[in-house]
Amino acid sequence: MDADISAWEQRSVVRVVPPVQPRKLAKVPFVELADGRLQGVVSSGSDIARVYVSSIAAGTHAYTCSTNNNRPCGGLYGTPCKHLRALADEAVLQYGLDRVARYLRVEVAAGGDLLGSLSGGPTRAPAAAVFARFLRHLAYLEVPDSTAPLAELHWFPAVR
Amino acid sequence: MTDTRLGELLTGLPAGTGEALDLVTGFDGAFALGFARVGEEAESALSGLAGALAATPVGARIAEAAEKVAAGSVADEHLAALAGGRAALLGAVHDALLSGLDAALGRTREAWQPAAPAAGIPVNLLEGCRVWLRELAITGWRGVDHDLVTACDQAVEALLGVPELRGLAVLLDGLAAELRASCPVATVDRLPARRWADLWTRGLLLAQSGPWQGTAEPVSGRLLVLGADVHEHGTVVRVQVHGVLEPAGGGTPRLVRTSVAAAKVETIVGPAVWRLLAGYPVLMGALAERRVLDVTDLPLLPGGDLVWHDDRATAGAEADPFTTARVMLGGAVAAPVPPLDRHPVRIAEPVLLEGYTTDGTTLDVGGEGLEWDLDRLPACGPLTPELVAASTGCVGLLRWDGRWLLQPLAVQTAVKRKPVAVHTADWATGPTDPKAVKAEAKAGDVVAVLRERAGRLLRK
Numbered sequence: 001m002d003a004d005i006s007a008w009e010q011r012s013v014v015r016v017v018p019p020v021q022p023r024k025l026a027k028v029p030f031v032e033l034a035d036g037r038l039q040g041v042v043s044s045g046s047d048i049a050r051v052y053v054s055s056i057a058a059g060t061h062a063y064t065c066s067t068n069n070n071r072p073c074g075g076l077y078g079t080p081c082k083h084l085r086a087l088a089d090e091a092v093l094q095y096g097l098d099r100v101a102r103y104l105r106v107e108v109a110a111g112g113d114l115l116g117s118l119s120g121g122p123t124r125a126p127a128a129a130v131f132a133r134f135l136r137h138l139a140y141l142e143v144p145d146s147t148a149p150l151a152e153l154h155w156f157p158a159v160r
Numbered sequence: 161m162t163d164t165r166l167g168e169l170l171t172g173l174p175a176g177t178g179e180a181l182d183l184v185t186g187f188d189g190a191f192a193l194g195f196a197r198v199g200e201e202a203e204s205a206l207s208g209l210a211g212a213l214a215a216t217p218v219g220a221r222i223a224e225a226a227e228k229v230a231a232g233s234v235a236d237e238h239l240a241a242l243a244g245g246r247a248a249l250l251g252a253v254h255d256a257l258l259s260g261l262d263a264a265l266g267r268t269r270e271a272w273q274p275a276a277p278a279a280g281i282p283v284n285l286l287e288g289c290r291v292w293l294r295e296l297a298i299t300g301w302r303g304v305d306h307d308l309v310t311a312c313d314q315a316v317e318a319l320l321g322v323p324e325l326r327g328l329a330v331l332l333d334g335l336a337a338e339l340r341a342s343c344p345v346a347t348v349d350r351l352p353a354r355r356w357a358d359l360w361t362r363g364l365l366l367a368q369s370g371p372w373q374g375t376a377e378p379v380s381g382r383l384l385v386l387g388a389d390v391h392e393h394g395t396v397v398r399v400q401v402h403g404v405l406e407p408a409g410g411g412t413p414r415l416v417r418t419s420v421a422a423a424k425v426e427t428i429v430g431p432a433v434w435r436l437l438a439g440y441p442v443l444m445g446a447l448a449e450r451r452v453l454d455v456t457d458l459p460l461l462p463g464g465d466l467v468w469h470d471d472r473a474t475a476g477a478e479a480d481p482f483t484t485a486r487v488m489l490g491g492a493v494a495a496p497v498p499p500l501d502r503h504p505v506r507i508a509e510p511v512l513l514e515g516y517t518t519d520g521t522t523l524d525v526g527g528e529g530l531e532w533d534l535d536r537l538p539a540c541g542p543l544t545p546e547l548v549a550a551s552t553g554c555v556g557l558l559r560w561d562g563r564w565l566l567q568p569l570a571v572q573t574a575v576k577r578k579p580v581a582v583h584t585a586d587w588a589t590g591p592t593d594p595k596a597v598k599a600e601a602k603a604g605d606v607v608a609v610l611r612e613r614a615g616r617l618l619r620k
Contacts, residue, residue: 009353010185011561012505015535016338016352017394022429022603029613031427034340035306049616094427136317138614140395141607143320143423145439149373149465150421151501152331152362153391153398154508155355157567158433158538160545 013155020094028090030134033103038091041068041134042083052083053127053134058104061120068131076122080115088114163513165264167526170564174256180249183209187246188353191360194300195234203230206242213245234298236290243364246357251502257560258497258507265511272496275374275462281324288315289328289367293360301356304345312336320423328366330421334393335359337426358505365500372500376459376467380408382476383416383453383466384484385446386510387555387569388585390433390538394426397433397540399585401447402510402557402569404488405455405466413492415510418443418458418466428607431591431600433540435607440470447585452479464495481570482581485512485555508557513566520549523566533565541584542593547573 008014029051031040039055044067052073054065065073065083075081080088091100092114101108101117108117186205193202206226213222218241225241228234262269292312299308312332319329335356342348384404391398398421405416420443422436437444446453454474459467489512497506513525522529536559537543548554553572559565570583591597 005350007562008350010181010188011352012355012358012503013535013561014352014355016355017341019539020426020429022432022599022606023427024602024604025427025606025609026604029610035310043613051617135618136313137425138610138618139317140320140423140425141610141614142618144323145423145437146323146326146398146421147419147468148323148326148371148421149417149419149461149463150327150330150391150398151463151498151506152327152334152359152366153396153400153421154505155331155359156334156391156393156396157536158390158392158397158540159535160537160539 013157015159018095018099019159021096023090023093028086030137031087031091031094032133032137033091033095033100034133035129037130038087038100038104039130039133040087040091041131042086051131051134053130054081054083054087055125055130056084056088056104056118057120057123061104061106061118062123062125063118063120064123064125064127066124066127068127070127072124078122080118080122085115162265163526165266165526166530167528169260169264170525170528170530174253174260177253177256180212180253183212184246184249184354184357187242188357191297191357192301192351192353194298194303195229196232196298196300196303198230198232206230209242209245209249213248216248218244218248234294236294239294239297240364240368243361246361247365247500247503250358250504251499254497254502254504254507257504258509261507261509261558262494265509266490267494267509269494270496272499273462275372275498277372278324278370281370282322283369285315285318285322285325286367286370288318289332289363292332293364293367296360301339301351301353302346304339304343306340306343309336309340309343324370325366326421327371328363330393330396331359331363331366333395335363337394358503362503372498373465374462374498376461378457379405379460379466380456380458381454382406382408383418383455383473384479384481384488385450385453386481386485386489387557387583388447388588389508389536389557389567389569390540390584391421392433392538392540395423397422397424397428397436399437399447399588401443401585402508403453404484404492405460406488413488414464415489415492415494416460416464416466418468420468425610428610430539431541431587431596432603432606434588434590435605437588440468442470442473442475443468444585444588446473446475447583447588449475450478450480450583451475452477462496463498463501480581481555481583482512482553482572485510504560507560508567510555510569511558511566512553512555514553514572516552516554518549518551520545523554531563531565533559533567536567538584540587542582542586542591542596543568543571543584547571547575547582550574
């Protein structure tokens with residue numbers, strides 16, 4: 001076992017980030033596990049130019065949802081709103097329940113659902129940081145292609 | 161005959177490889193704990209590295225760096241010297257492995273000619289990268305937290321705007337994503353110590369004065385494709401085509417590579433990544449239809465990389481990569497590896513192996529077992545471990561990561577008892593397998609969805 005670990009630690013090419021699963025992006029274009037939160041952006045069902053920024057903190061499970069202009073989500077009373085539900089569902093599709101639960105440090109009983117297992121309540125948190133990460137994410141699609149040799153990519157094989 | 165010689169290659173390592181790698185492992189262990197406080201074990205790892213390189217032209221600088229860092233003075237120049245020392249050890253391992261492989265394959269390789277350094281690189285951006293890399297070295301992998309990872313974002317954003325620094329950008333972005341996924345690193349069970357130190361080392365070398373690929377010369381001729389290797393992390397996908405260039409007007413055929421890379425996000429996965437490369441219809445069409453490419457005035461870099469321009473190429477007749485490999489691989493001359501690229505991970509030599517038996521994990525070569533690199537089968541293509549297990553012929557890349565590996569680019573195999581050839585880039589213009597078409601349709605056009613969101617929300 002120890003020999004396996006040290007062989008793994010002495011390889012140049014090992015998989016560190018588990019692969020994500022494909023999912024539809026129309027409703028929830030952005031989900032990530034970062035900065036100690038499950039956070040993401042949910043497109044508004046009624047206004048094509050509006051998005052909701054939703055997040056759940058790891059550990060405390062405090063959750064929040066507001067528009068990108070910091071207006072609180074109207075659906076957020078004592079329980080998570082439909083945007084948070086959509087965020088959690090899509091995160092589970094993208095990363096798998098285990099990885100999301102481990103990140104948030106939440107115990108989900110067999111057959112249980114993620115949101116129902118959270119112990120936190122609603123909180124106010126500025127949406128700006130998460131929205132900025134979403135814009136940064138989108139900006140990748142506008143980065144020009146490259147035909148340079150990029151030898152560093154030998155460390156990053158495409159995997160199944 | 162090649163099989164026997166390849167079999168011999170597999171039986172042992174070049175002299176000194178184990179010792180060199182032990183020194184690297186020692187350095188990597190020291191790095192994991194950080195250079196803020198260097199303990200006894202780390203100090204001896206640093207002095208071991210310096211001792212091994214004492215007789216080289218950089219020996220004195222590395223000795224000084226090891227001493228200063230052990231004493232708690234972690235300056236940029238010292239880190240650069242240590243990175244150089246680590247790279248030199250792995251470069252020596254690379255050279256020994258590759259010359260053994262060239263001998264086994266009977267492959268001729270040109271000698272490297274000194275190249276002029278890159279000019280016009282924005283030095284302030286490199287400085288920003290070095291600051292982050294120094295923080296990593298001081299903190300050590302075990303101390304990395306979210307704030308330290310996020311501190312890299314700005315540097316990456318700036319680098320992505322400079323075409324010459326794209327390699328450094330994708331490297332730092334890939335490393336940061338792995339660190340982010342492992343945060344807090346203090347608690348992870350196993351640490352990819354070699355890998356992360358590799359990436360740190362290359363990052364720091366690139367952040368000295370930019371890349372080192374040299375000056376291109378234009379070439380024309382027929383490019384016969386051997387296969388496509390796909391590279392990917394969350395925010396990049398790159399197709400690197402290995403082929404043989406028959407120069408116009410005669411001359412020795414050359415082994416070359418040509419690449420196209422596109423930025424992406426982590427939710428664009430599987431066959432959807434080909435949509436990002438739709439701007440190269442000639443290359444993608446030739447890959448999907450297995451055609452020869454006629455190219456005119458493509459820049460060829462000294463390391464054997466053709467800089468692709470889709471508008472300088474036309475697709476010609478069909479050309480079976482297995483035939484190309486059978487007829488051309490033996491006589492094609494290989495390009496030299498730029499000195500600072502010399503690292504075992506860079507070894508990716510195209511080979512043809514036929515008539516072997518395999519259990520799906522290894523294949524028999526001259527009486528020795530050669531392990532399949534099944535981790536390098538891309539999700540965007542049709543090659544699966546099952547097809548590899550049923551194969552009898554393979555065009556692949558010989559790689560080395562602690563042991564020799566064969567990465568399949570194409571296999572001759574059987575589907576429902578019928579012989580077929582399956583290549584990694586068969587779906588370059590879209591999946592042809594009904595199951596893959598259905599799976600892609602289920603997720604919808606993710607690229608279009610994100611571009612719509614970007615168009616509406618990104619303020620220009």
